[in-house]
Amino acid sequence: MLERFLVPEKDRVFVHPERMLAATTEIFEKCGQSPDDAALSAEVLLTSDLRGCESHGVSNQLRVYVQMYGDQQINPTPNVRVTRETDVTANLDGDTGLGLHVLPKAMEMAIEKAEKHGMGAVTVHNSRHIGMLAYHSMMALKHDMIGITTSAGNPLSMVPTHASEKLFATNPWAWAAPAGDEAPFVFDVATTQVAGNKLRLAERIGAPMDSAWISDPDGAPIMKQTQLPVDYHILPFGGTREQGSHKGYGFAAMAEIMAPILSGMGAGMFMPTVPRTIMGHYVQAVKIDGFIDPEQFKDDMDRFLKRLRTSKPAPGENRVVYAGLPEAEEVKIRQQNGIPYHREVVEWFESIKAEQGLEFELV
Amino acid sequence: MLERFLVPEKDRVFVHPERMLAATTEIFEKCGQSPDDAALSAEVLLTSDLRGCESHGVSNQLRVYVQMYGDQQINPTPNVRVTRETDVTANLDGDTGLGLHVLPKAMEMAIEKAEKHGMGAVTVHNSRHIGMLAYHSMMALKHDMIGITTSAGNPLSMVPTHASEKLFATNPWAWAAPAGDEAPFVFDVATTQVAGNKLRLAERIGAPMDSAWISDPDGAPIMKQTQLPVDYHILPFGGTREQGSHKGYGFAAMAEIMAPILSGMGAGMFMPTVPRTIMGHYVQAVKIDGFIDPEQFKDDMDRFLKRLRTSKPAPGENRVVYAGLPEAEEVKIRQQNGIPYHREVVEWFESIKAEQGLEFELV
Numbered sequence: 183m184l185e186r187f188l189v190p191e192k193d194r195v196f197v198h199p200e201r202m203l204a205a206t207t208e209i210f211e212k213c214g215q216s217p218d219d220a221a222l223s224a225e226v227l228l229t230s231d232l233r234g235c236e237s238h239g240v241s242n243q244l245r246v247y248v249q250m251y252g253d254q255q256i257n258p259t260p261n262v263r264v265t266r267e268t269d270v271t272a273n274l275d276g277d278t279g280l281g282l283h284v285l286p287k288a289m290e291m292a293i294e295k296a297e298k299h300g301m302g303a304v305t306v307h308n309s310r311h312i313g314m315l316a317y318h319s320m321m322a323l324k325h326d327m328i329g330i331t332t333s334a335g336n337p338l339s340m341v342p343t344h345a346s347e348k349l350f351a352t353n354p355w356a357w358a359a360p361a362g363d364e365a366p367f368v369f370d371v372a373t374t375q376v377a378g379n380k381l382r383l384a385e386r387i388g389a390p391m392d393s394a395w396i397s398d399p400d401g402a403p404i405m406k407q408t409q410l411p412v413d414y415h416i417l418p419f420g421g422t423r424e425q426g427s428h429k430g431y432g433f434a435a436m437a438e439i440m441a442p443i444l445s446g447m448g449a450g451m452f453m454p455t456v457p458r459t460i461m462g463h464y465v466q467a468v469k470i471d472g473f474i475d476p477e478q479f480k481d482d483m484d485r486f487l488k489r490l491r492t493s494k495p496a497p498g499e500n501r502v503v504y505a506g507l508p509e510a511e512e513v514k515i516r517q518q519n520g521i522p523y524h525r526e527v528v529e530w531f532e533s534i535k536a537e538q539g540l541e542f543e544l545v
Numbered sequence: 546m547l548e549r550f551l552v553p554e555k556d557r558v559f560v561h562p563e564r565m566l567a568a569t570t571e572i573f574e575k576c577g578q579s580p581d582d583a584a585l586s587a588e589v590l591l592t593s594d595l596r597g598c599e600s601h602g603v604s605n606q607l608r609v610y611v612q613m614y615g616d617q618q619i620n621p622t623p624n625v626r627v628t629r630e631t632d633v634t635a636n637l638d639g640d641t642g643l644g645l646h647v648l649p650k651a652m653e654m655a656i657e658k659a660e661k662h663g664m665g666a667v668t669v670h671n672s673r674h675i676g677m678l679a680y681h682s683m684m685a686l687k688h689d690m691i692g693i694t695t696s697a698g699n700p701l702s703m704v705p706t707h708a709s710e711k712l713f714a715t716n717p718w719a720w721a722a723p724a725g726d727e728a729p730f731v732f733d734v735a736t737t738q739v740a741g742n743k744l745r746l747a748e749r750i751g752a753p754m755d756s757a758w759i760s761d762p763d764g765a766p767i768m769k770q771t772q773l774p775v776d777y778h779i780l781p782f783g784g785t786r787e788q789g790s791h792k793g794y795g796f797a798a799m800a801e802i803m804a805p806i807l808s809g810m811g812a813g814m815f816m817p818t819v820p821r822t823i824m825g826h827y828v829q830a831v832k833i834d835g836f837i838d839p840e841q842f843k844d845d846m847d848r849f850l851k852r853l854r855t856s857k858p859a860p861g862e863n864r865v866v867y868a869g870l871p872e873a874e875e876v877k878i879r880q881q882n883g884i885p886y887h888r889e890v891v892e893w894f895e896s897i898k899a900e901q902g903l904e905f906e907l908v
Contacts, residue, residue, distance in 0.1 A: 268663030270633050271835030300631030301664055305836050328802070342853060344862040349853065357795075359802045367802065369795040375788070392787045401859030419782075419789045424755045425738070426782045430789075432720075432732040432868045433796075438849065439691070439722045439730065446837040449849040472634030473668050474809040486801065486812040490705060490712065496764030499707040505795045 187237070187383050195528045196520035197544050203228045205531060205542035206240055212538055213251035214258030215283070223282040230314040231521045234512035235370075237379035238314035241527045246458070247280060247311070248534065255457030256280050256310050262287060265446075270295045270302050273445055276309030276463075281333070285312045285463050289321045289329065292467040296327055300472030305445035306463040315356030316370035316509075318465055322358060323366050326476040328468040329358040332437040335450040335461030340374050340434060341415035343427045346401035348415050349451045351461075352378045353437035358506075360470075362480035364487040368506030373434035374416040385410060386524060394421030440464040550600070550746050558891045559883035560907050566591045568894060568905035569603055575901055576614035577621030578646065586645040593677040594884045597875035598733075600742035601677040604890045609821070610643060610674070611897065618820030619643050619673050625650060628809075633658045633665050636808055639672030639826075644696070648675045648826050652684045652692065655830040659690055663835030668808035669826040678719030679733035679872075681828055685721060686729050689839040691831040692721040695800040698813040698824030703737050703797060704778035706790045709764035711778050712814045714824075715741045716800035721869075723833075725843035727850040731869030736797035737779040748773060749887060757784025803827040 203224050210220035231239030250256045260279025264272055272291055276284045288304040295302025312318065315331040322329030332355045340350040354377070356370035372378070375395040383389070393405045396414040403422050404414070418430025438449050442462030447453070453460045470476045490504045516522075531544055566587050573583035594602030613619045623642025627635055635654055639647045651667040658665025675681065678694040685692030695718045703713040717740070719733035735741070738758040746752070756768045759777040766785050767777070781793025801812050805825030810816070816823045833839045853867045879885075894907055 266836060268832075268835040269661075271663035271832070273836045298632075299662060300634035301666055303664055303831065303835075328807075341859075342856070342865055342867075344858055345853075345865040346857045346859045349856060357799050357802075359799075367798060369799060371792050371795060394788065397859070402861075419792050421788055425757065425784055425788060426793075428868070429734050429782050430792075432734060435730060435853075435867060436720050436722075436732060439720075439846070443842065443845050443849065444691075444831075444833065444836050446841060446845075448845045449852070451852060452848065468666065468807075469631075469634070470807065472631040472666075473629060473636045473807050478809060479806065482806050482809075482811045483802070485815065486806065489812070489814060490708075490798075493705070493712060494709045496704075496707055496709045496760070498765075502705055502708040504705075504798060505791070 187380055187387070187389055189236070189522055189524045190387055193387075193524050193526070194522040195525050195545075196522055197528065198520050199228055199232055199517060201542070201544055202231065202240065202521060205540075205544055206244060208540050208542050209244065209248065209534065212540060213248060215280075216259065219283040222286060223280060226282045226286075226313045226317045229317050232513045232516050233314075233316070233509035234516070235314055235316075235509065236523070237377055237383055241523060242379045242382050243311070243313060245530060250310070250457060250459075253457070260284060270299045272304045274304060274306045276306045278308055278310065281306070281309045281312030281461060281463060284309055285318050285331075285465065286321060288463065289318050289331075289465045289467065292465050293322060293325050293327060296467040296469040297325065300469050301467065303464065303466040305441065307442070307445035307447045309461050309463060311459045311461060312463055314370060315354050316358060316368050319356040319358035319370070320366070320368060322467045323360045325467070326360055326470050328470065330466040330468070331356045331464070332441050333461055333463045334437045334441045335447070335459065336453045336455060337458060338451060339378050339416045340418055341397055341401045343418060343423055343431045344401070350434045350438065351450055352416070353434040355433060355437060359483065360480060361483040361487055364484045365507050365510035367483065367487060367504060368509060370505075371419075373419055373430045373437060375419050375421055375430070376416065378416070381410060381416070386526065394425065550743055550750070550752055552599070552885055552887045553750055556750075556887050556889070557885040558888050558908075559885055560891065561883050562591055562595055562880060564905070564907055565594065565603065565884060568907055569607060571903050571905050572607065572611065572897065575903065576611060578643075579622065582646040585649060586643060589645045589649075589676045589680045592680050595876045595879050596677075596679070596872035597879070598677055598872065599886075600740055600746055604886060605742045605745050606674070606676060608893060613673070613820060613822075616820070623647060633662050635667045637667060637669045639669045641671055641673065644669070644672045644675030644824060644826060647672055648681050648694075648828065649684060651826065652681050652694075652828045652830065655828050656685060656688050656690060659830040659832040660688065663832050664830065666827065666829040668804065670805070670808035670810045672824050672826060674822045674824060675826055677733060678717050679721060679731050682719040682721035682733070683729070683731060685830045686723045688830070689723060689833050691723075691833065693829040693831070694719045694827070695804050696824055696826045697800045697804045698810070698822065699816045699818060700821055701814060702741050702779045703781055704760050704764045706781060706786050706794045707764070713797045713801065714813055715779070716797040718796060718800060722846065723843060724846040724850055727847045728870050728873035730846065730850060730867060731872060733868075734782075736782055736793045736800060738782050738784055738793070739779065741779070744773060744779070749889065757788065
């Protein structure tokens, strides 16, 4: 993440990941999830926090989920079932369950199909938020497979190139590919200039918006640095047409096509605005052994990734990284030192603990 | 394409597509290709010119291919063979043949596998340039499938975010998804700020570079409008880190992983610089019927695409388009009026006709 999104030093409270995992699991159980689903849901959020992607960890997401469970907008015990299936594809009805624990089941199916046939892909309709996409794509890594995830639905936040209306969510993509000695390549990005959850982080810490990150309500890109206005749209990555916003728009449209449309829900722009997240997902596993020897692949990946991270930096830059490297480094640091949360987040945990009579101890 | 890349009116010579197709086929046959391969190669280039993507049509590409055939850097009669195969995957040795006619065979295999099993993907190693990627992805459309294509190798032109060295080619991606009454969604983009062939167009017509399209030879982004300097690198899409160049870099890296690395060639950055193009490719076909009824999919696509193209434009903009719509419109116009080539391109055709004793008539 950019420096501006980090929690300011004065507001940091370090929490041991195991304690936060236990607290989060307890909260999900209190929401009605089974112990297994609660443990899995918590693991997805904590993986995000450990990797330094607090935009998608407990800080922003958990309170939204708790509220949605309270409003009965998420089914805590969904009956996930297959609505169509072939040798290598399937479509699942998520039964309005939380994607955090529903989507891993879809990726497990895709991996099983890939193990047998060389590749597998599974869509999920009628689902809710899936957290950090990288978690799901990374499930493929230990099977010597490449993992691909995308998701779309509502709420809408992105204005297409040259348009004045919000017609897409942040429609992210995540790819994960295994390596040997190097940290795996894990690439997880919104197709907007900035992820929706990063905007909520920015509100919390007062970080400024860069030029061409957002547009005014008419769709005109705001071309100067600014604090987040009350009313705005997020631009597709690229920002302006000259800087390639049609590419962000195109990848956003492909997420829409592969996830909600291919899973049978239609585009997110036609979905009701309540509940707050209605989503379709797409996961794919690609078995490397279907193309070449996985050991050769991982050797070639090591050579490739090492060449990237050891290449000479541009003037004023410290080093060159690849997607997944800083995150893997952060996991080691945070497992040792704890995860730095904003004190306001820790206060929320204490308040829900008191309110619901929970037992966890964060510190 | 941006306005600045169009051939200036005073330099336009209109050629009927059938005549240009015949001329190009004759030239490929003269290079040693079989009549079938020559017709297919010409069709790929003309599809590009008809769609208004002259960056990837005969103007830039054909003379490069002719020179490479002359230098024996492309095998006119490759023995394309399968090196590994599963139910839904395969890896092909392209035997240094031109990707224009080799890759359609890979996509045919992927489609056949998808027809049987729900999905298919084929990599090609040891290949040459494939022209406009969209051609290959679009092959899937008439089978009610989604087509995906990516390619990478050399020559290198892109500097990764914060790096000072060129470590990637322009590593494009193309996705095609069918619709019913609307023009299909066809999204074909380089992961650089600007395609390599557009820079060659820019040189020919003197178009300026926008800010953050290119960097100086140390990797520092050039932040003002400029003519193309002698020595430069192309930036990943996004341009600068703040504007999301790590996203362009990430999609470029995924092209590298899915095409040359997964096909067993290793990354393009380790390939020899001669011959001028050595490439690996990846194609995938996704059968819609493996997930939902294709008629429902196409209805949902029509609704989605129509909503995009009829949405209210931002101030100062004429309309909102989606990827593939302007190209489909251009095909109709150019089939009627002919294709506007730069007179310098037509002169090249006349000179090669004289030099090699060919028979075509362009006008």
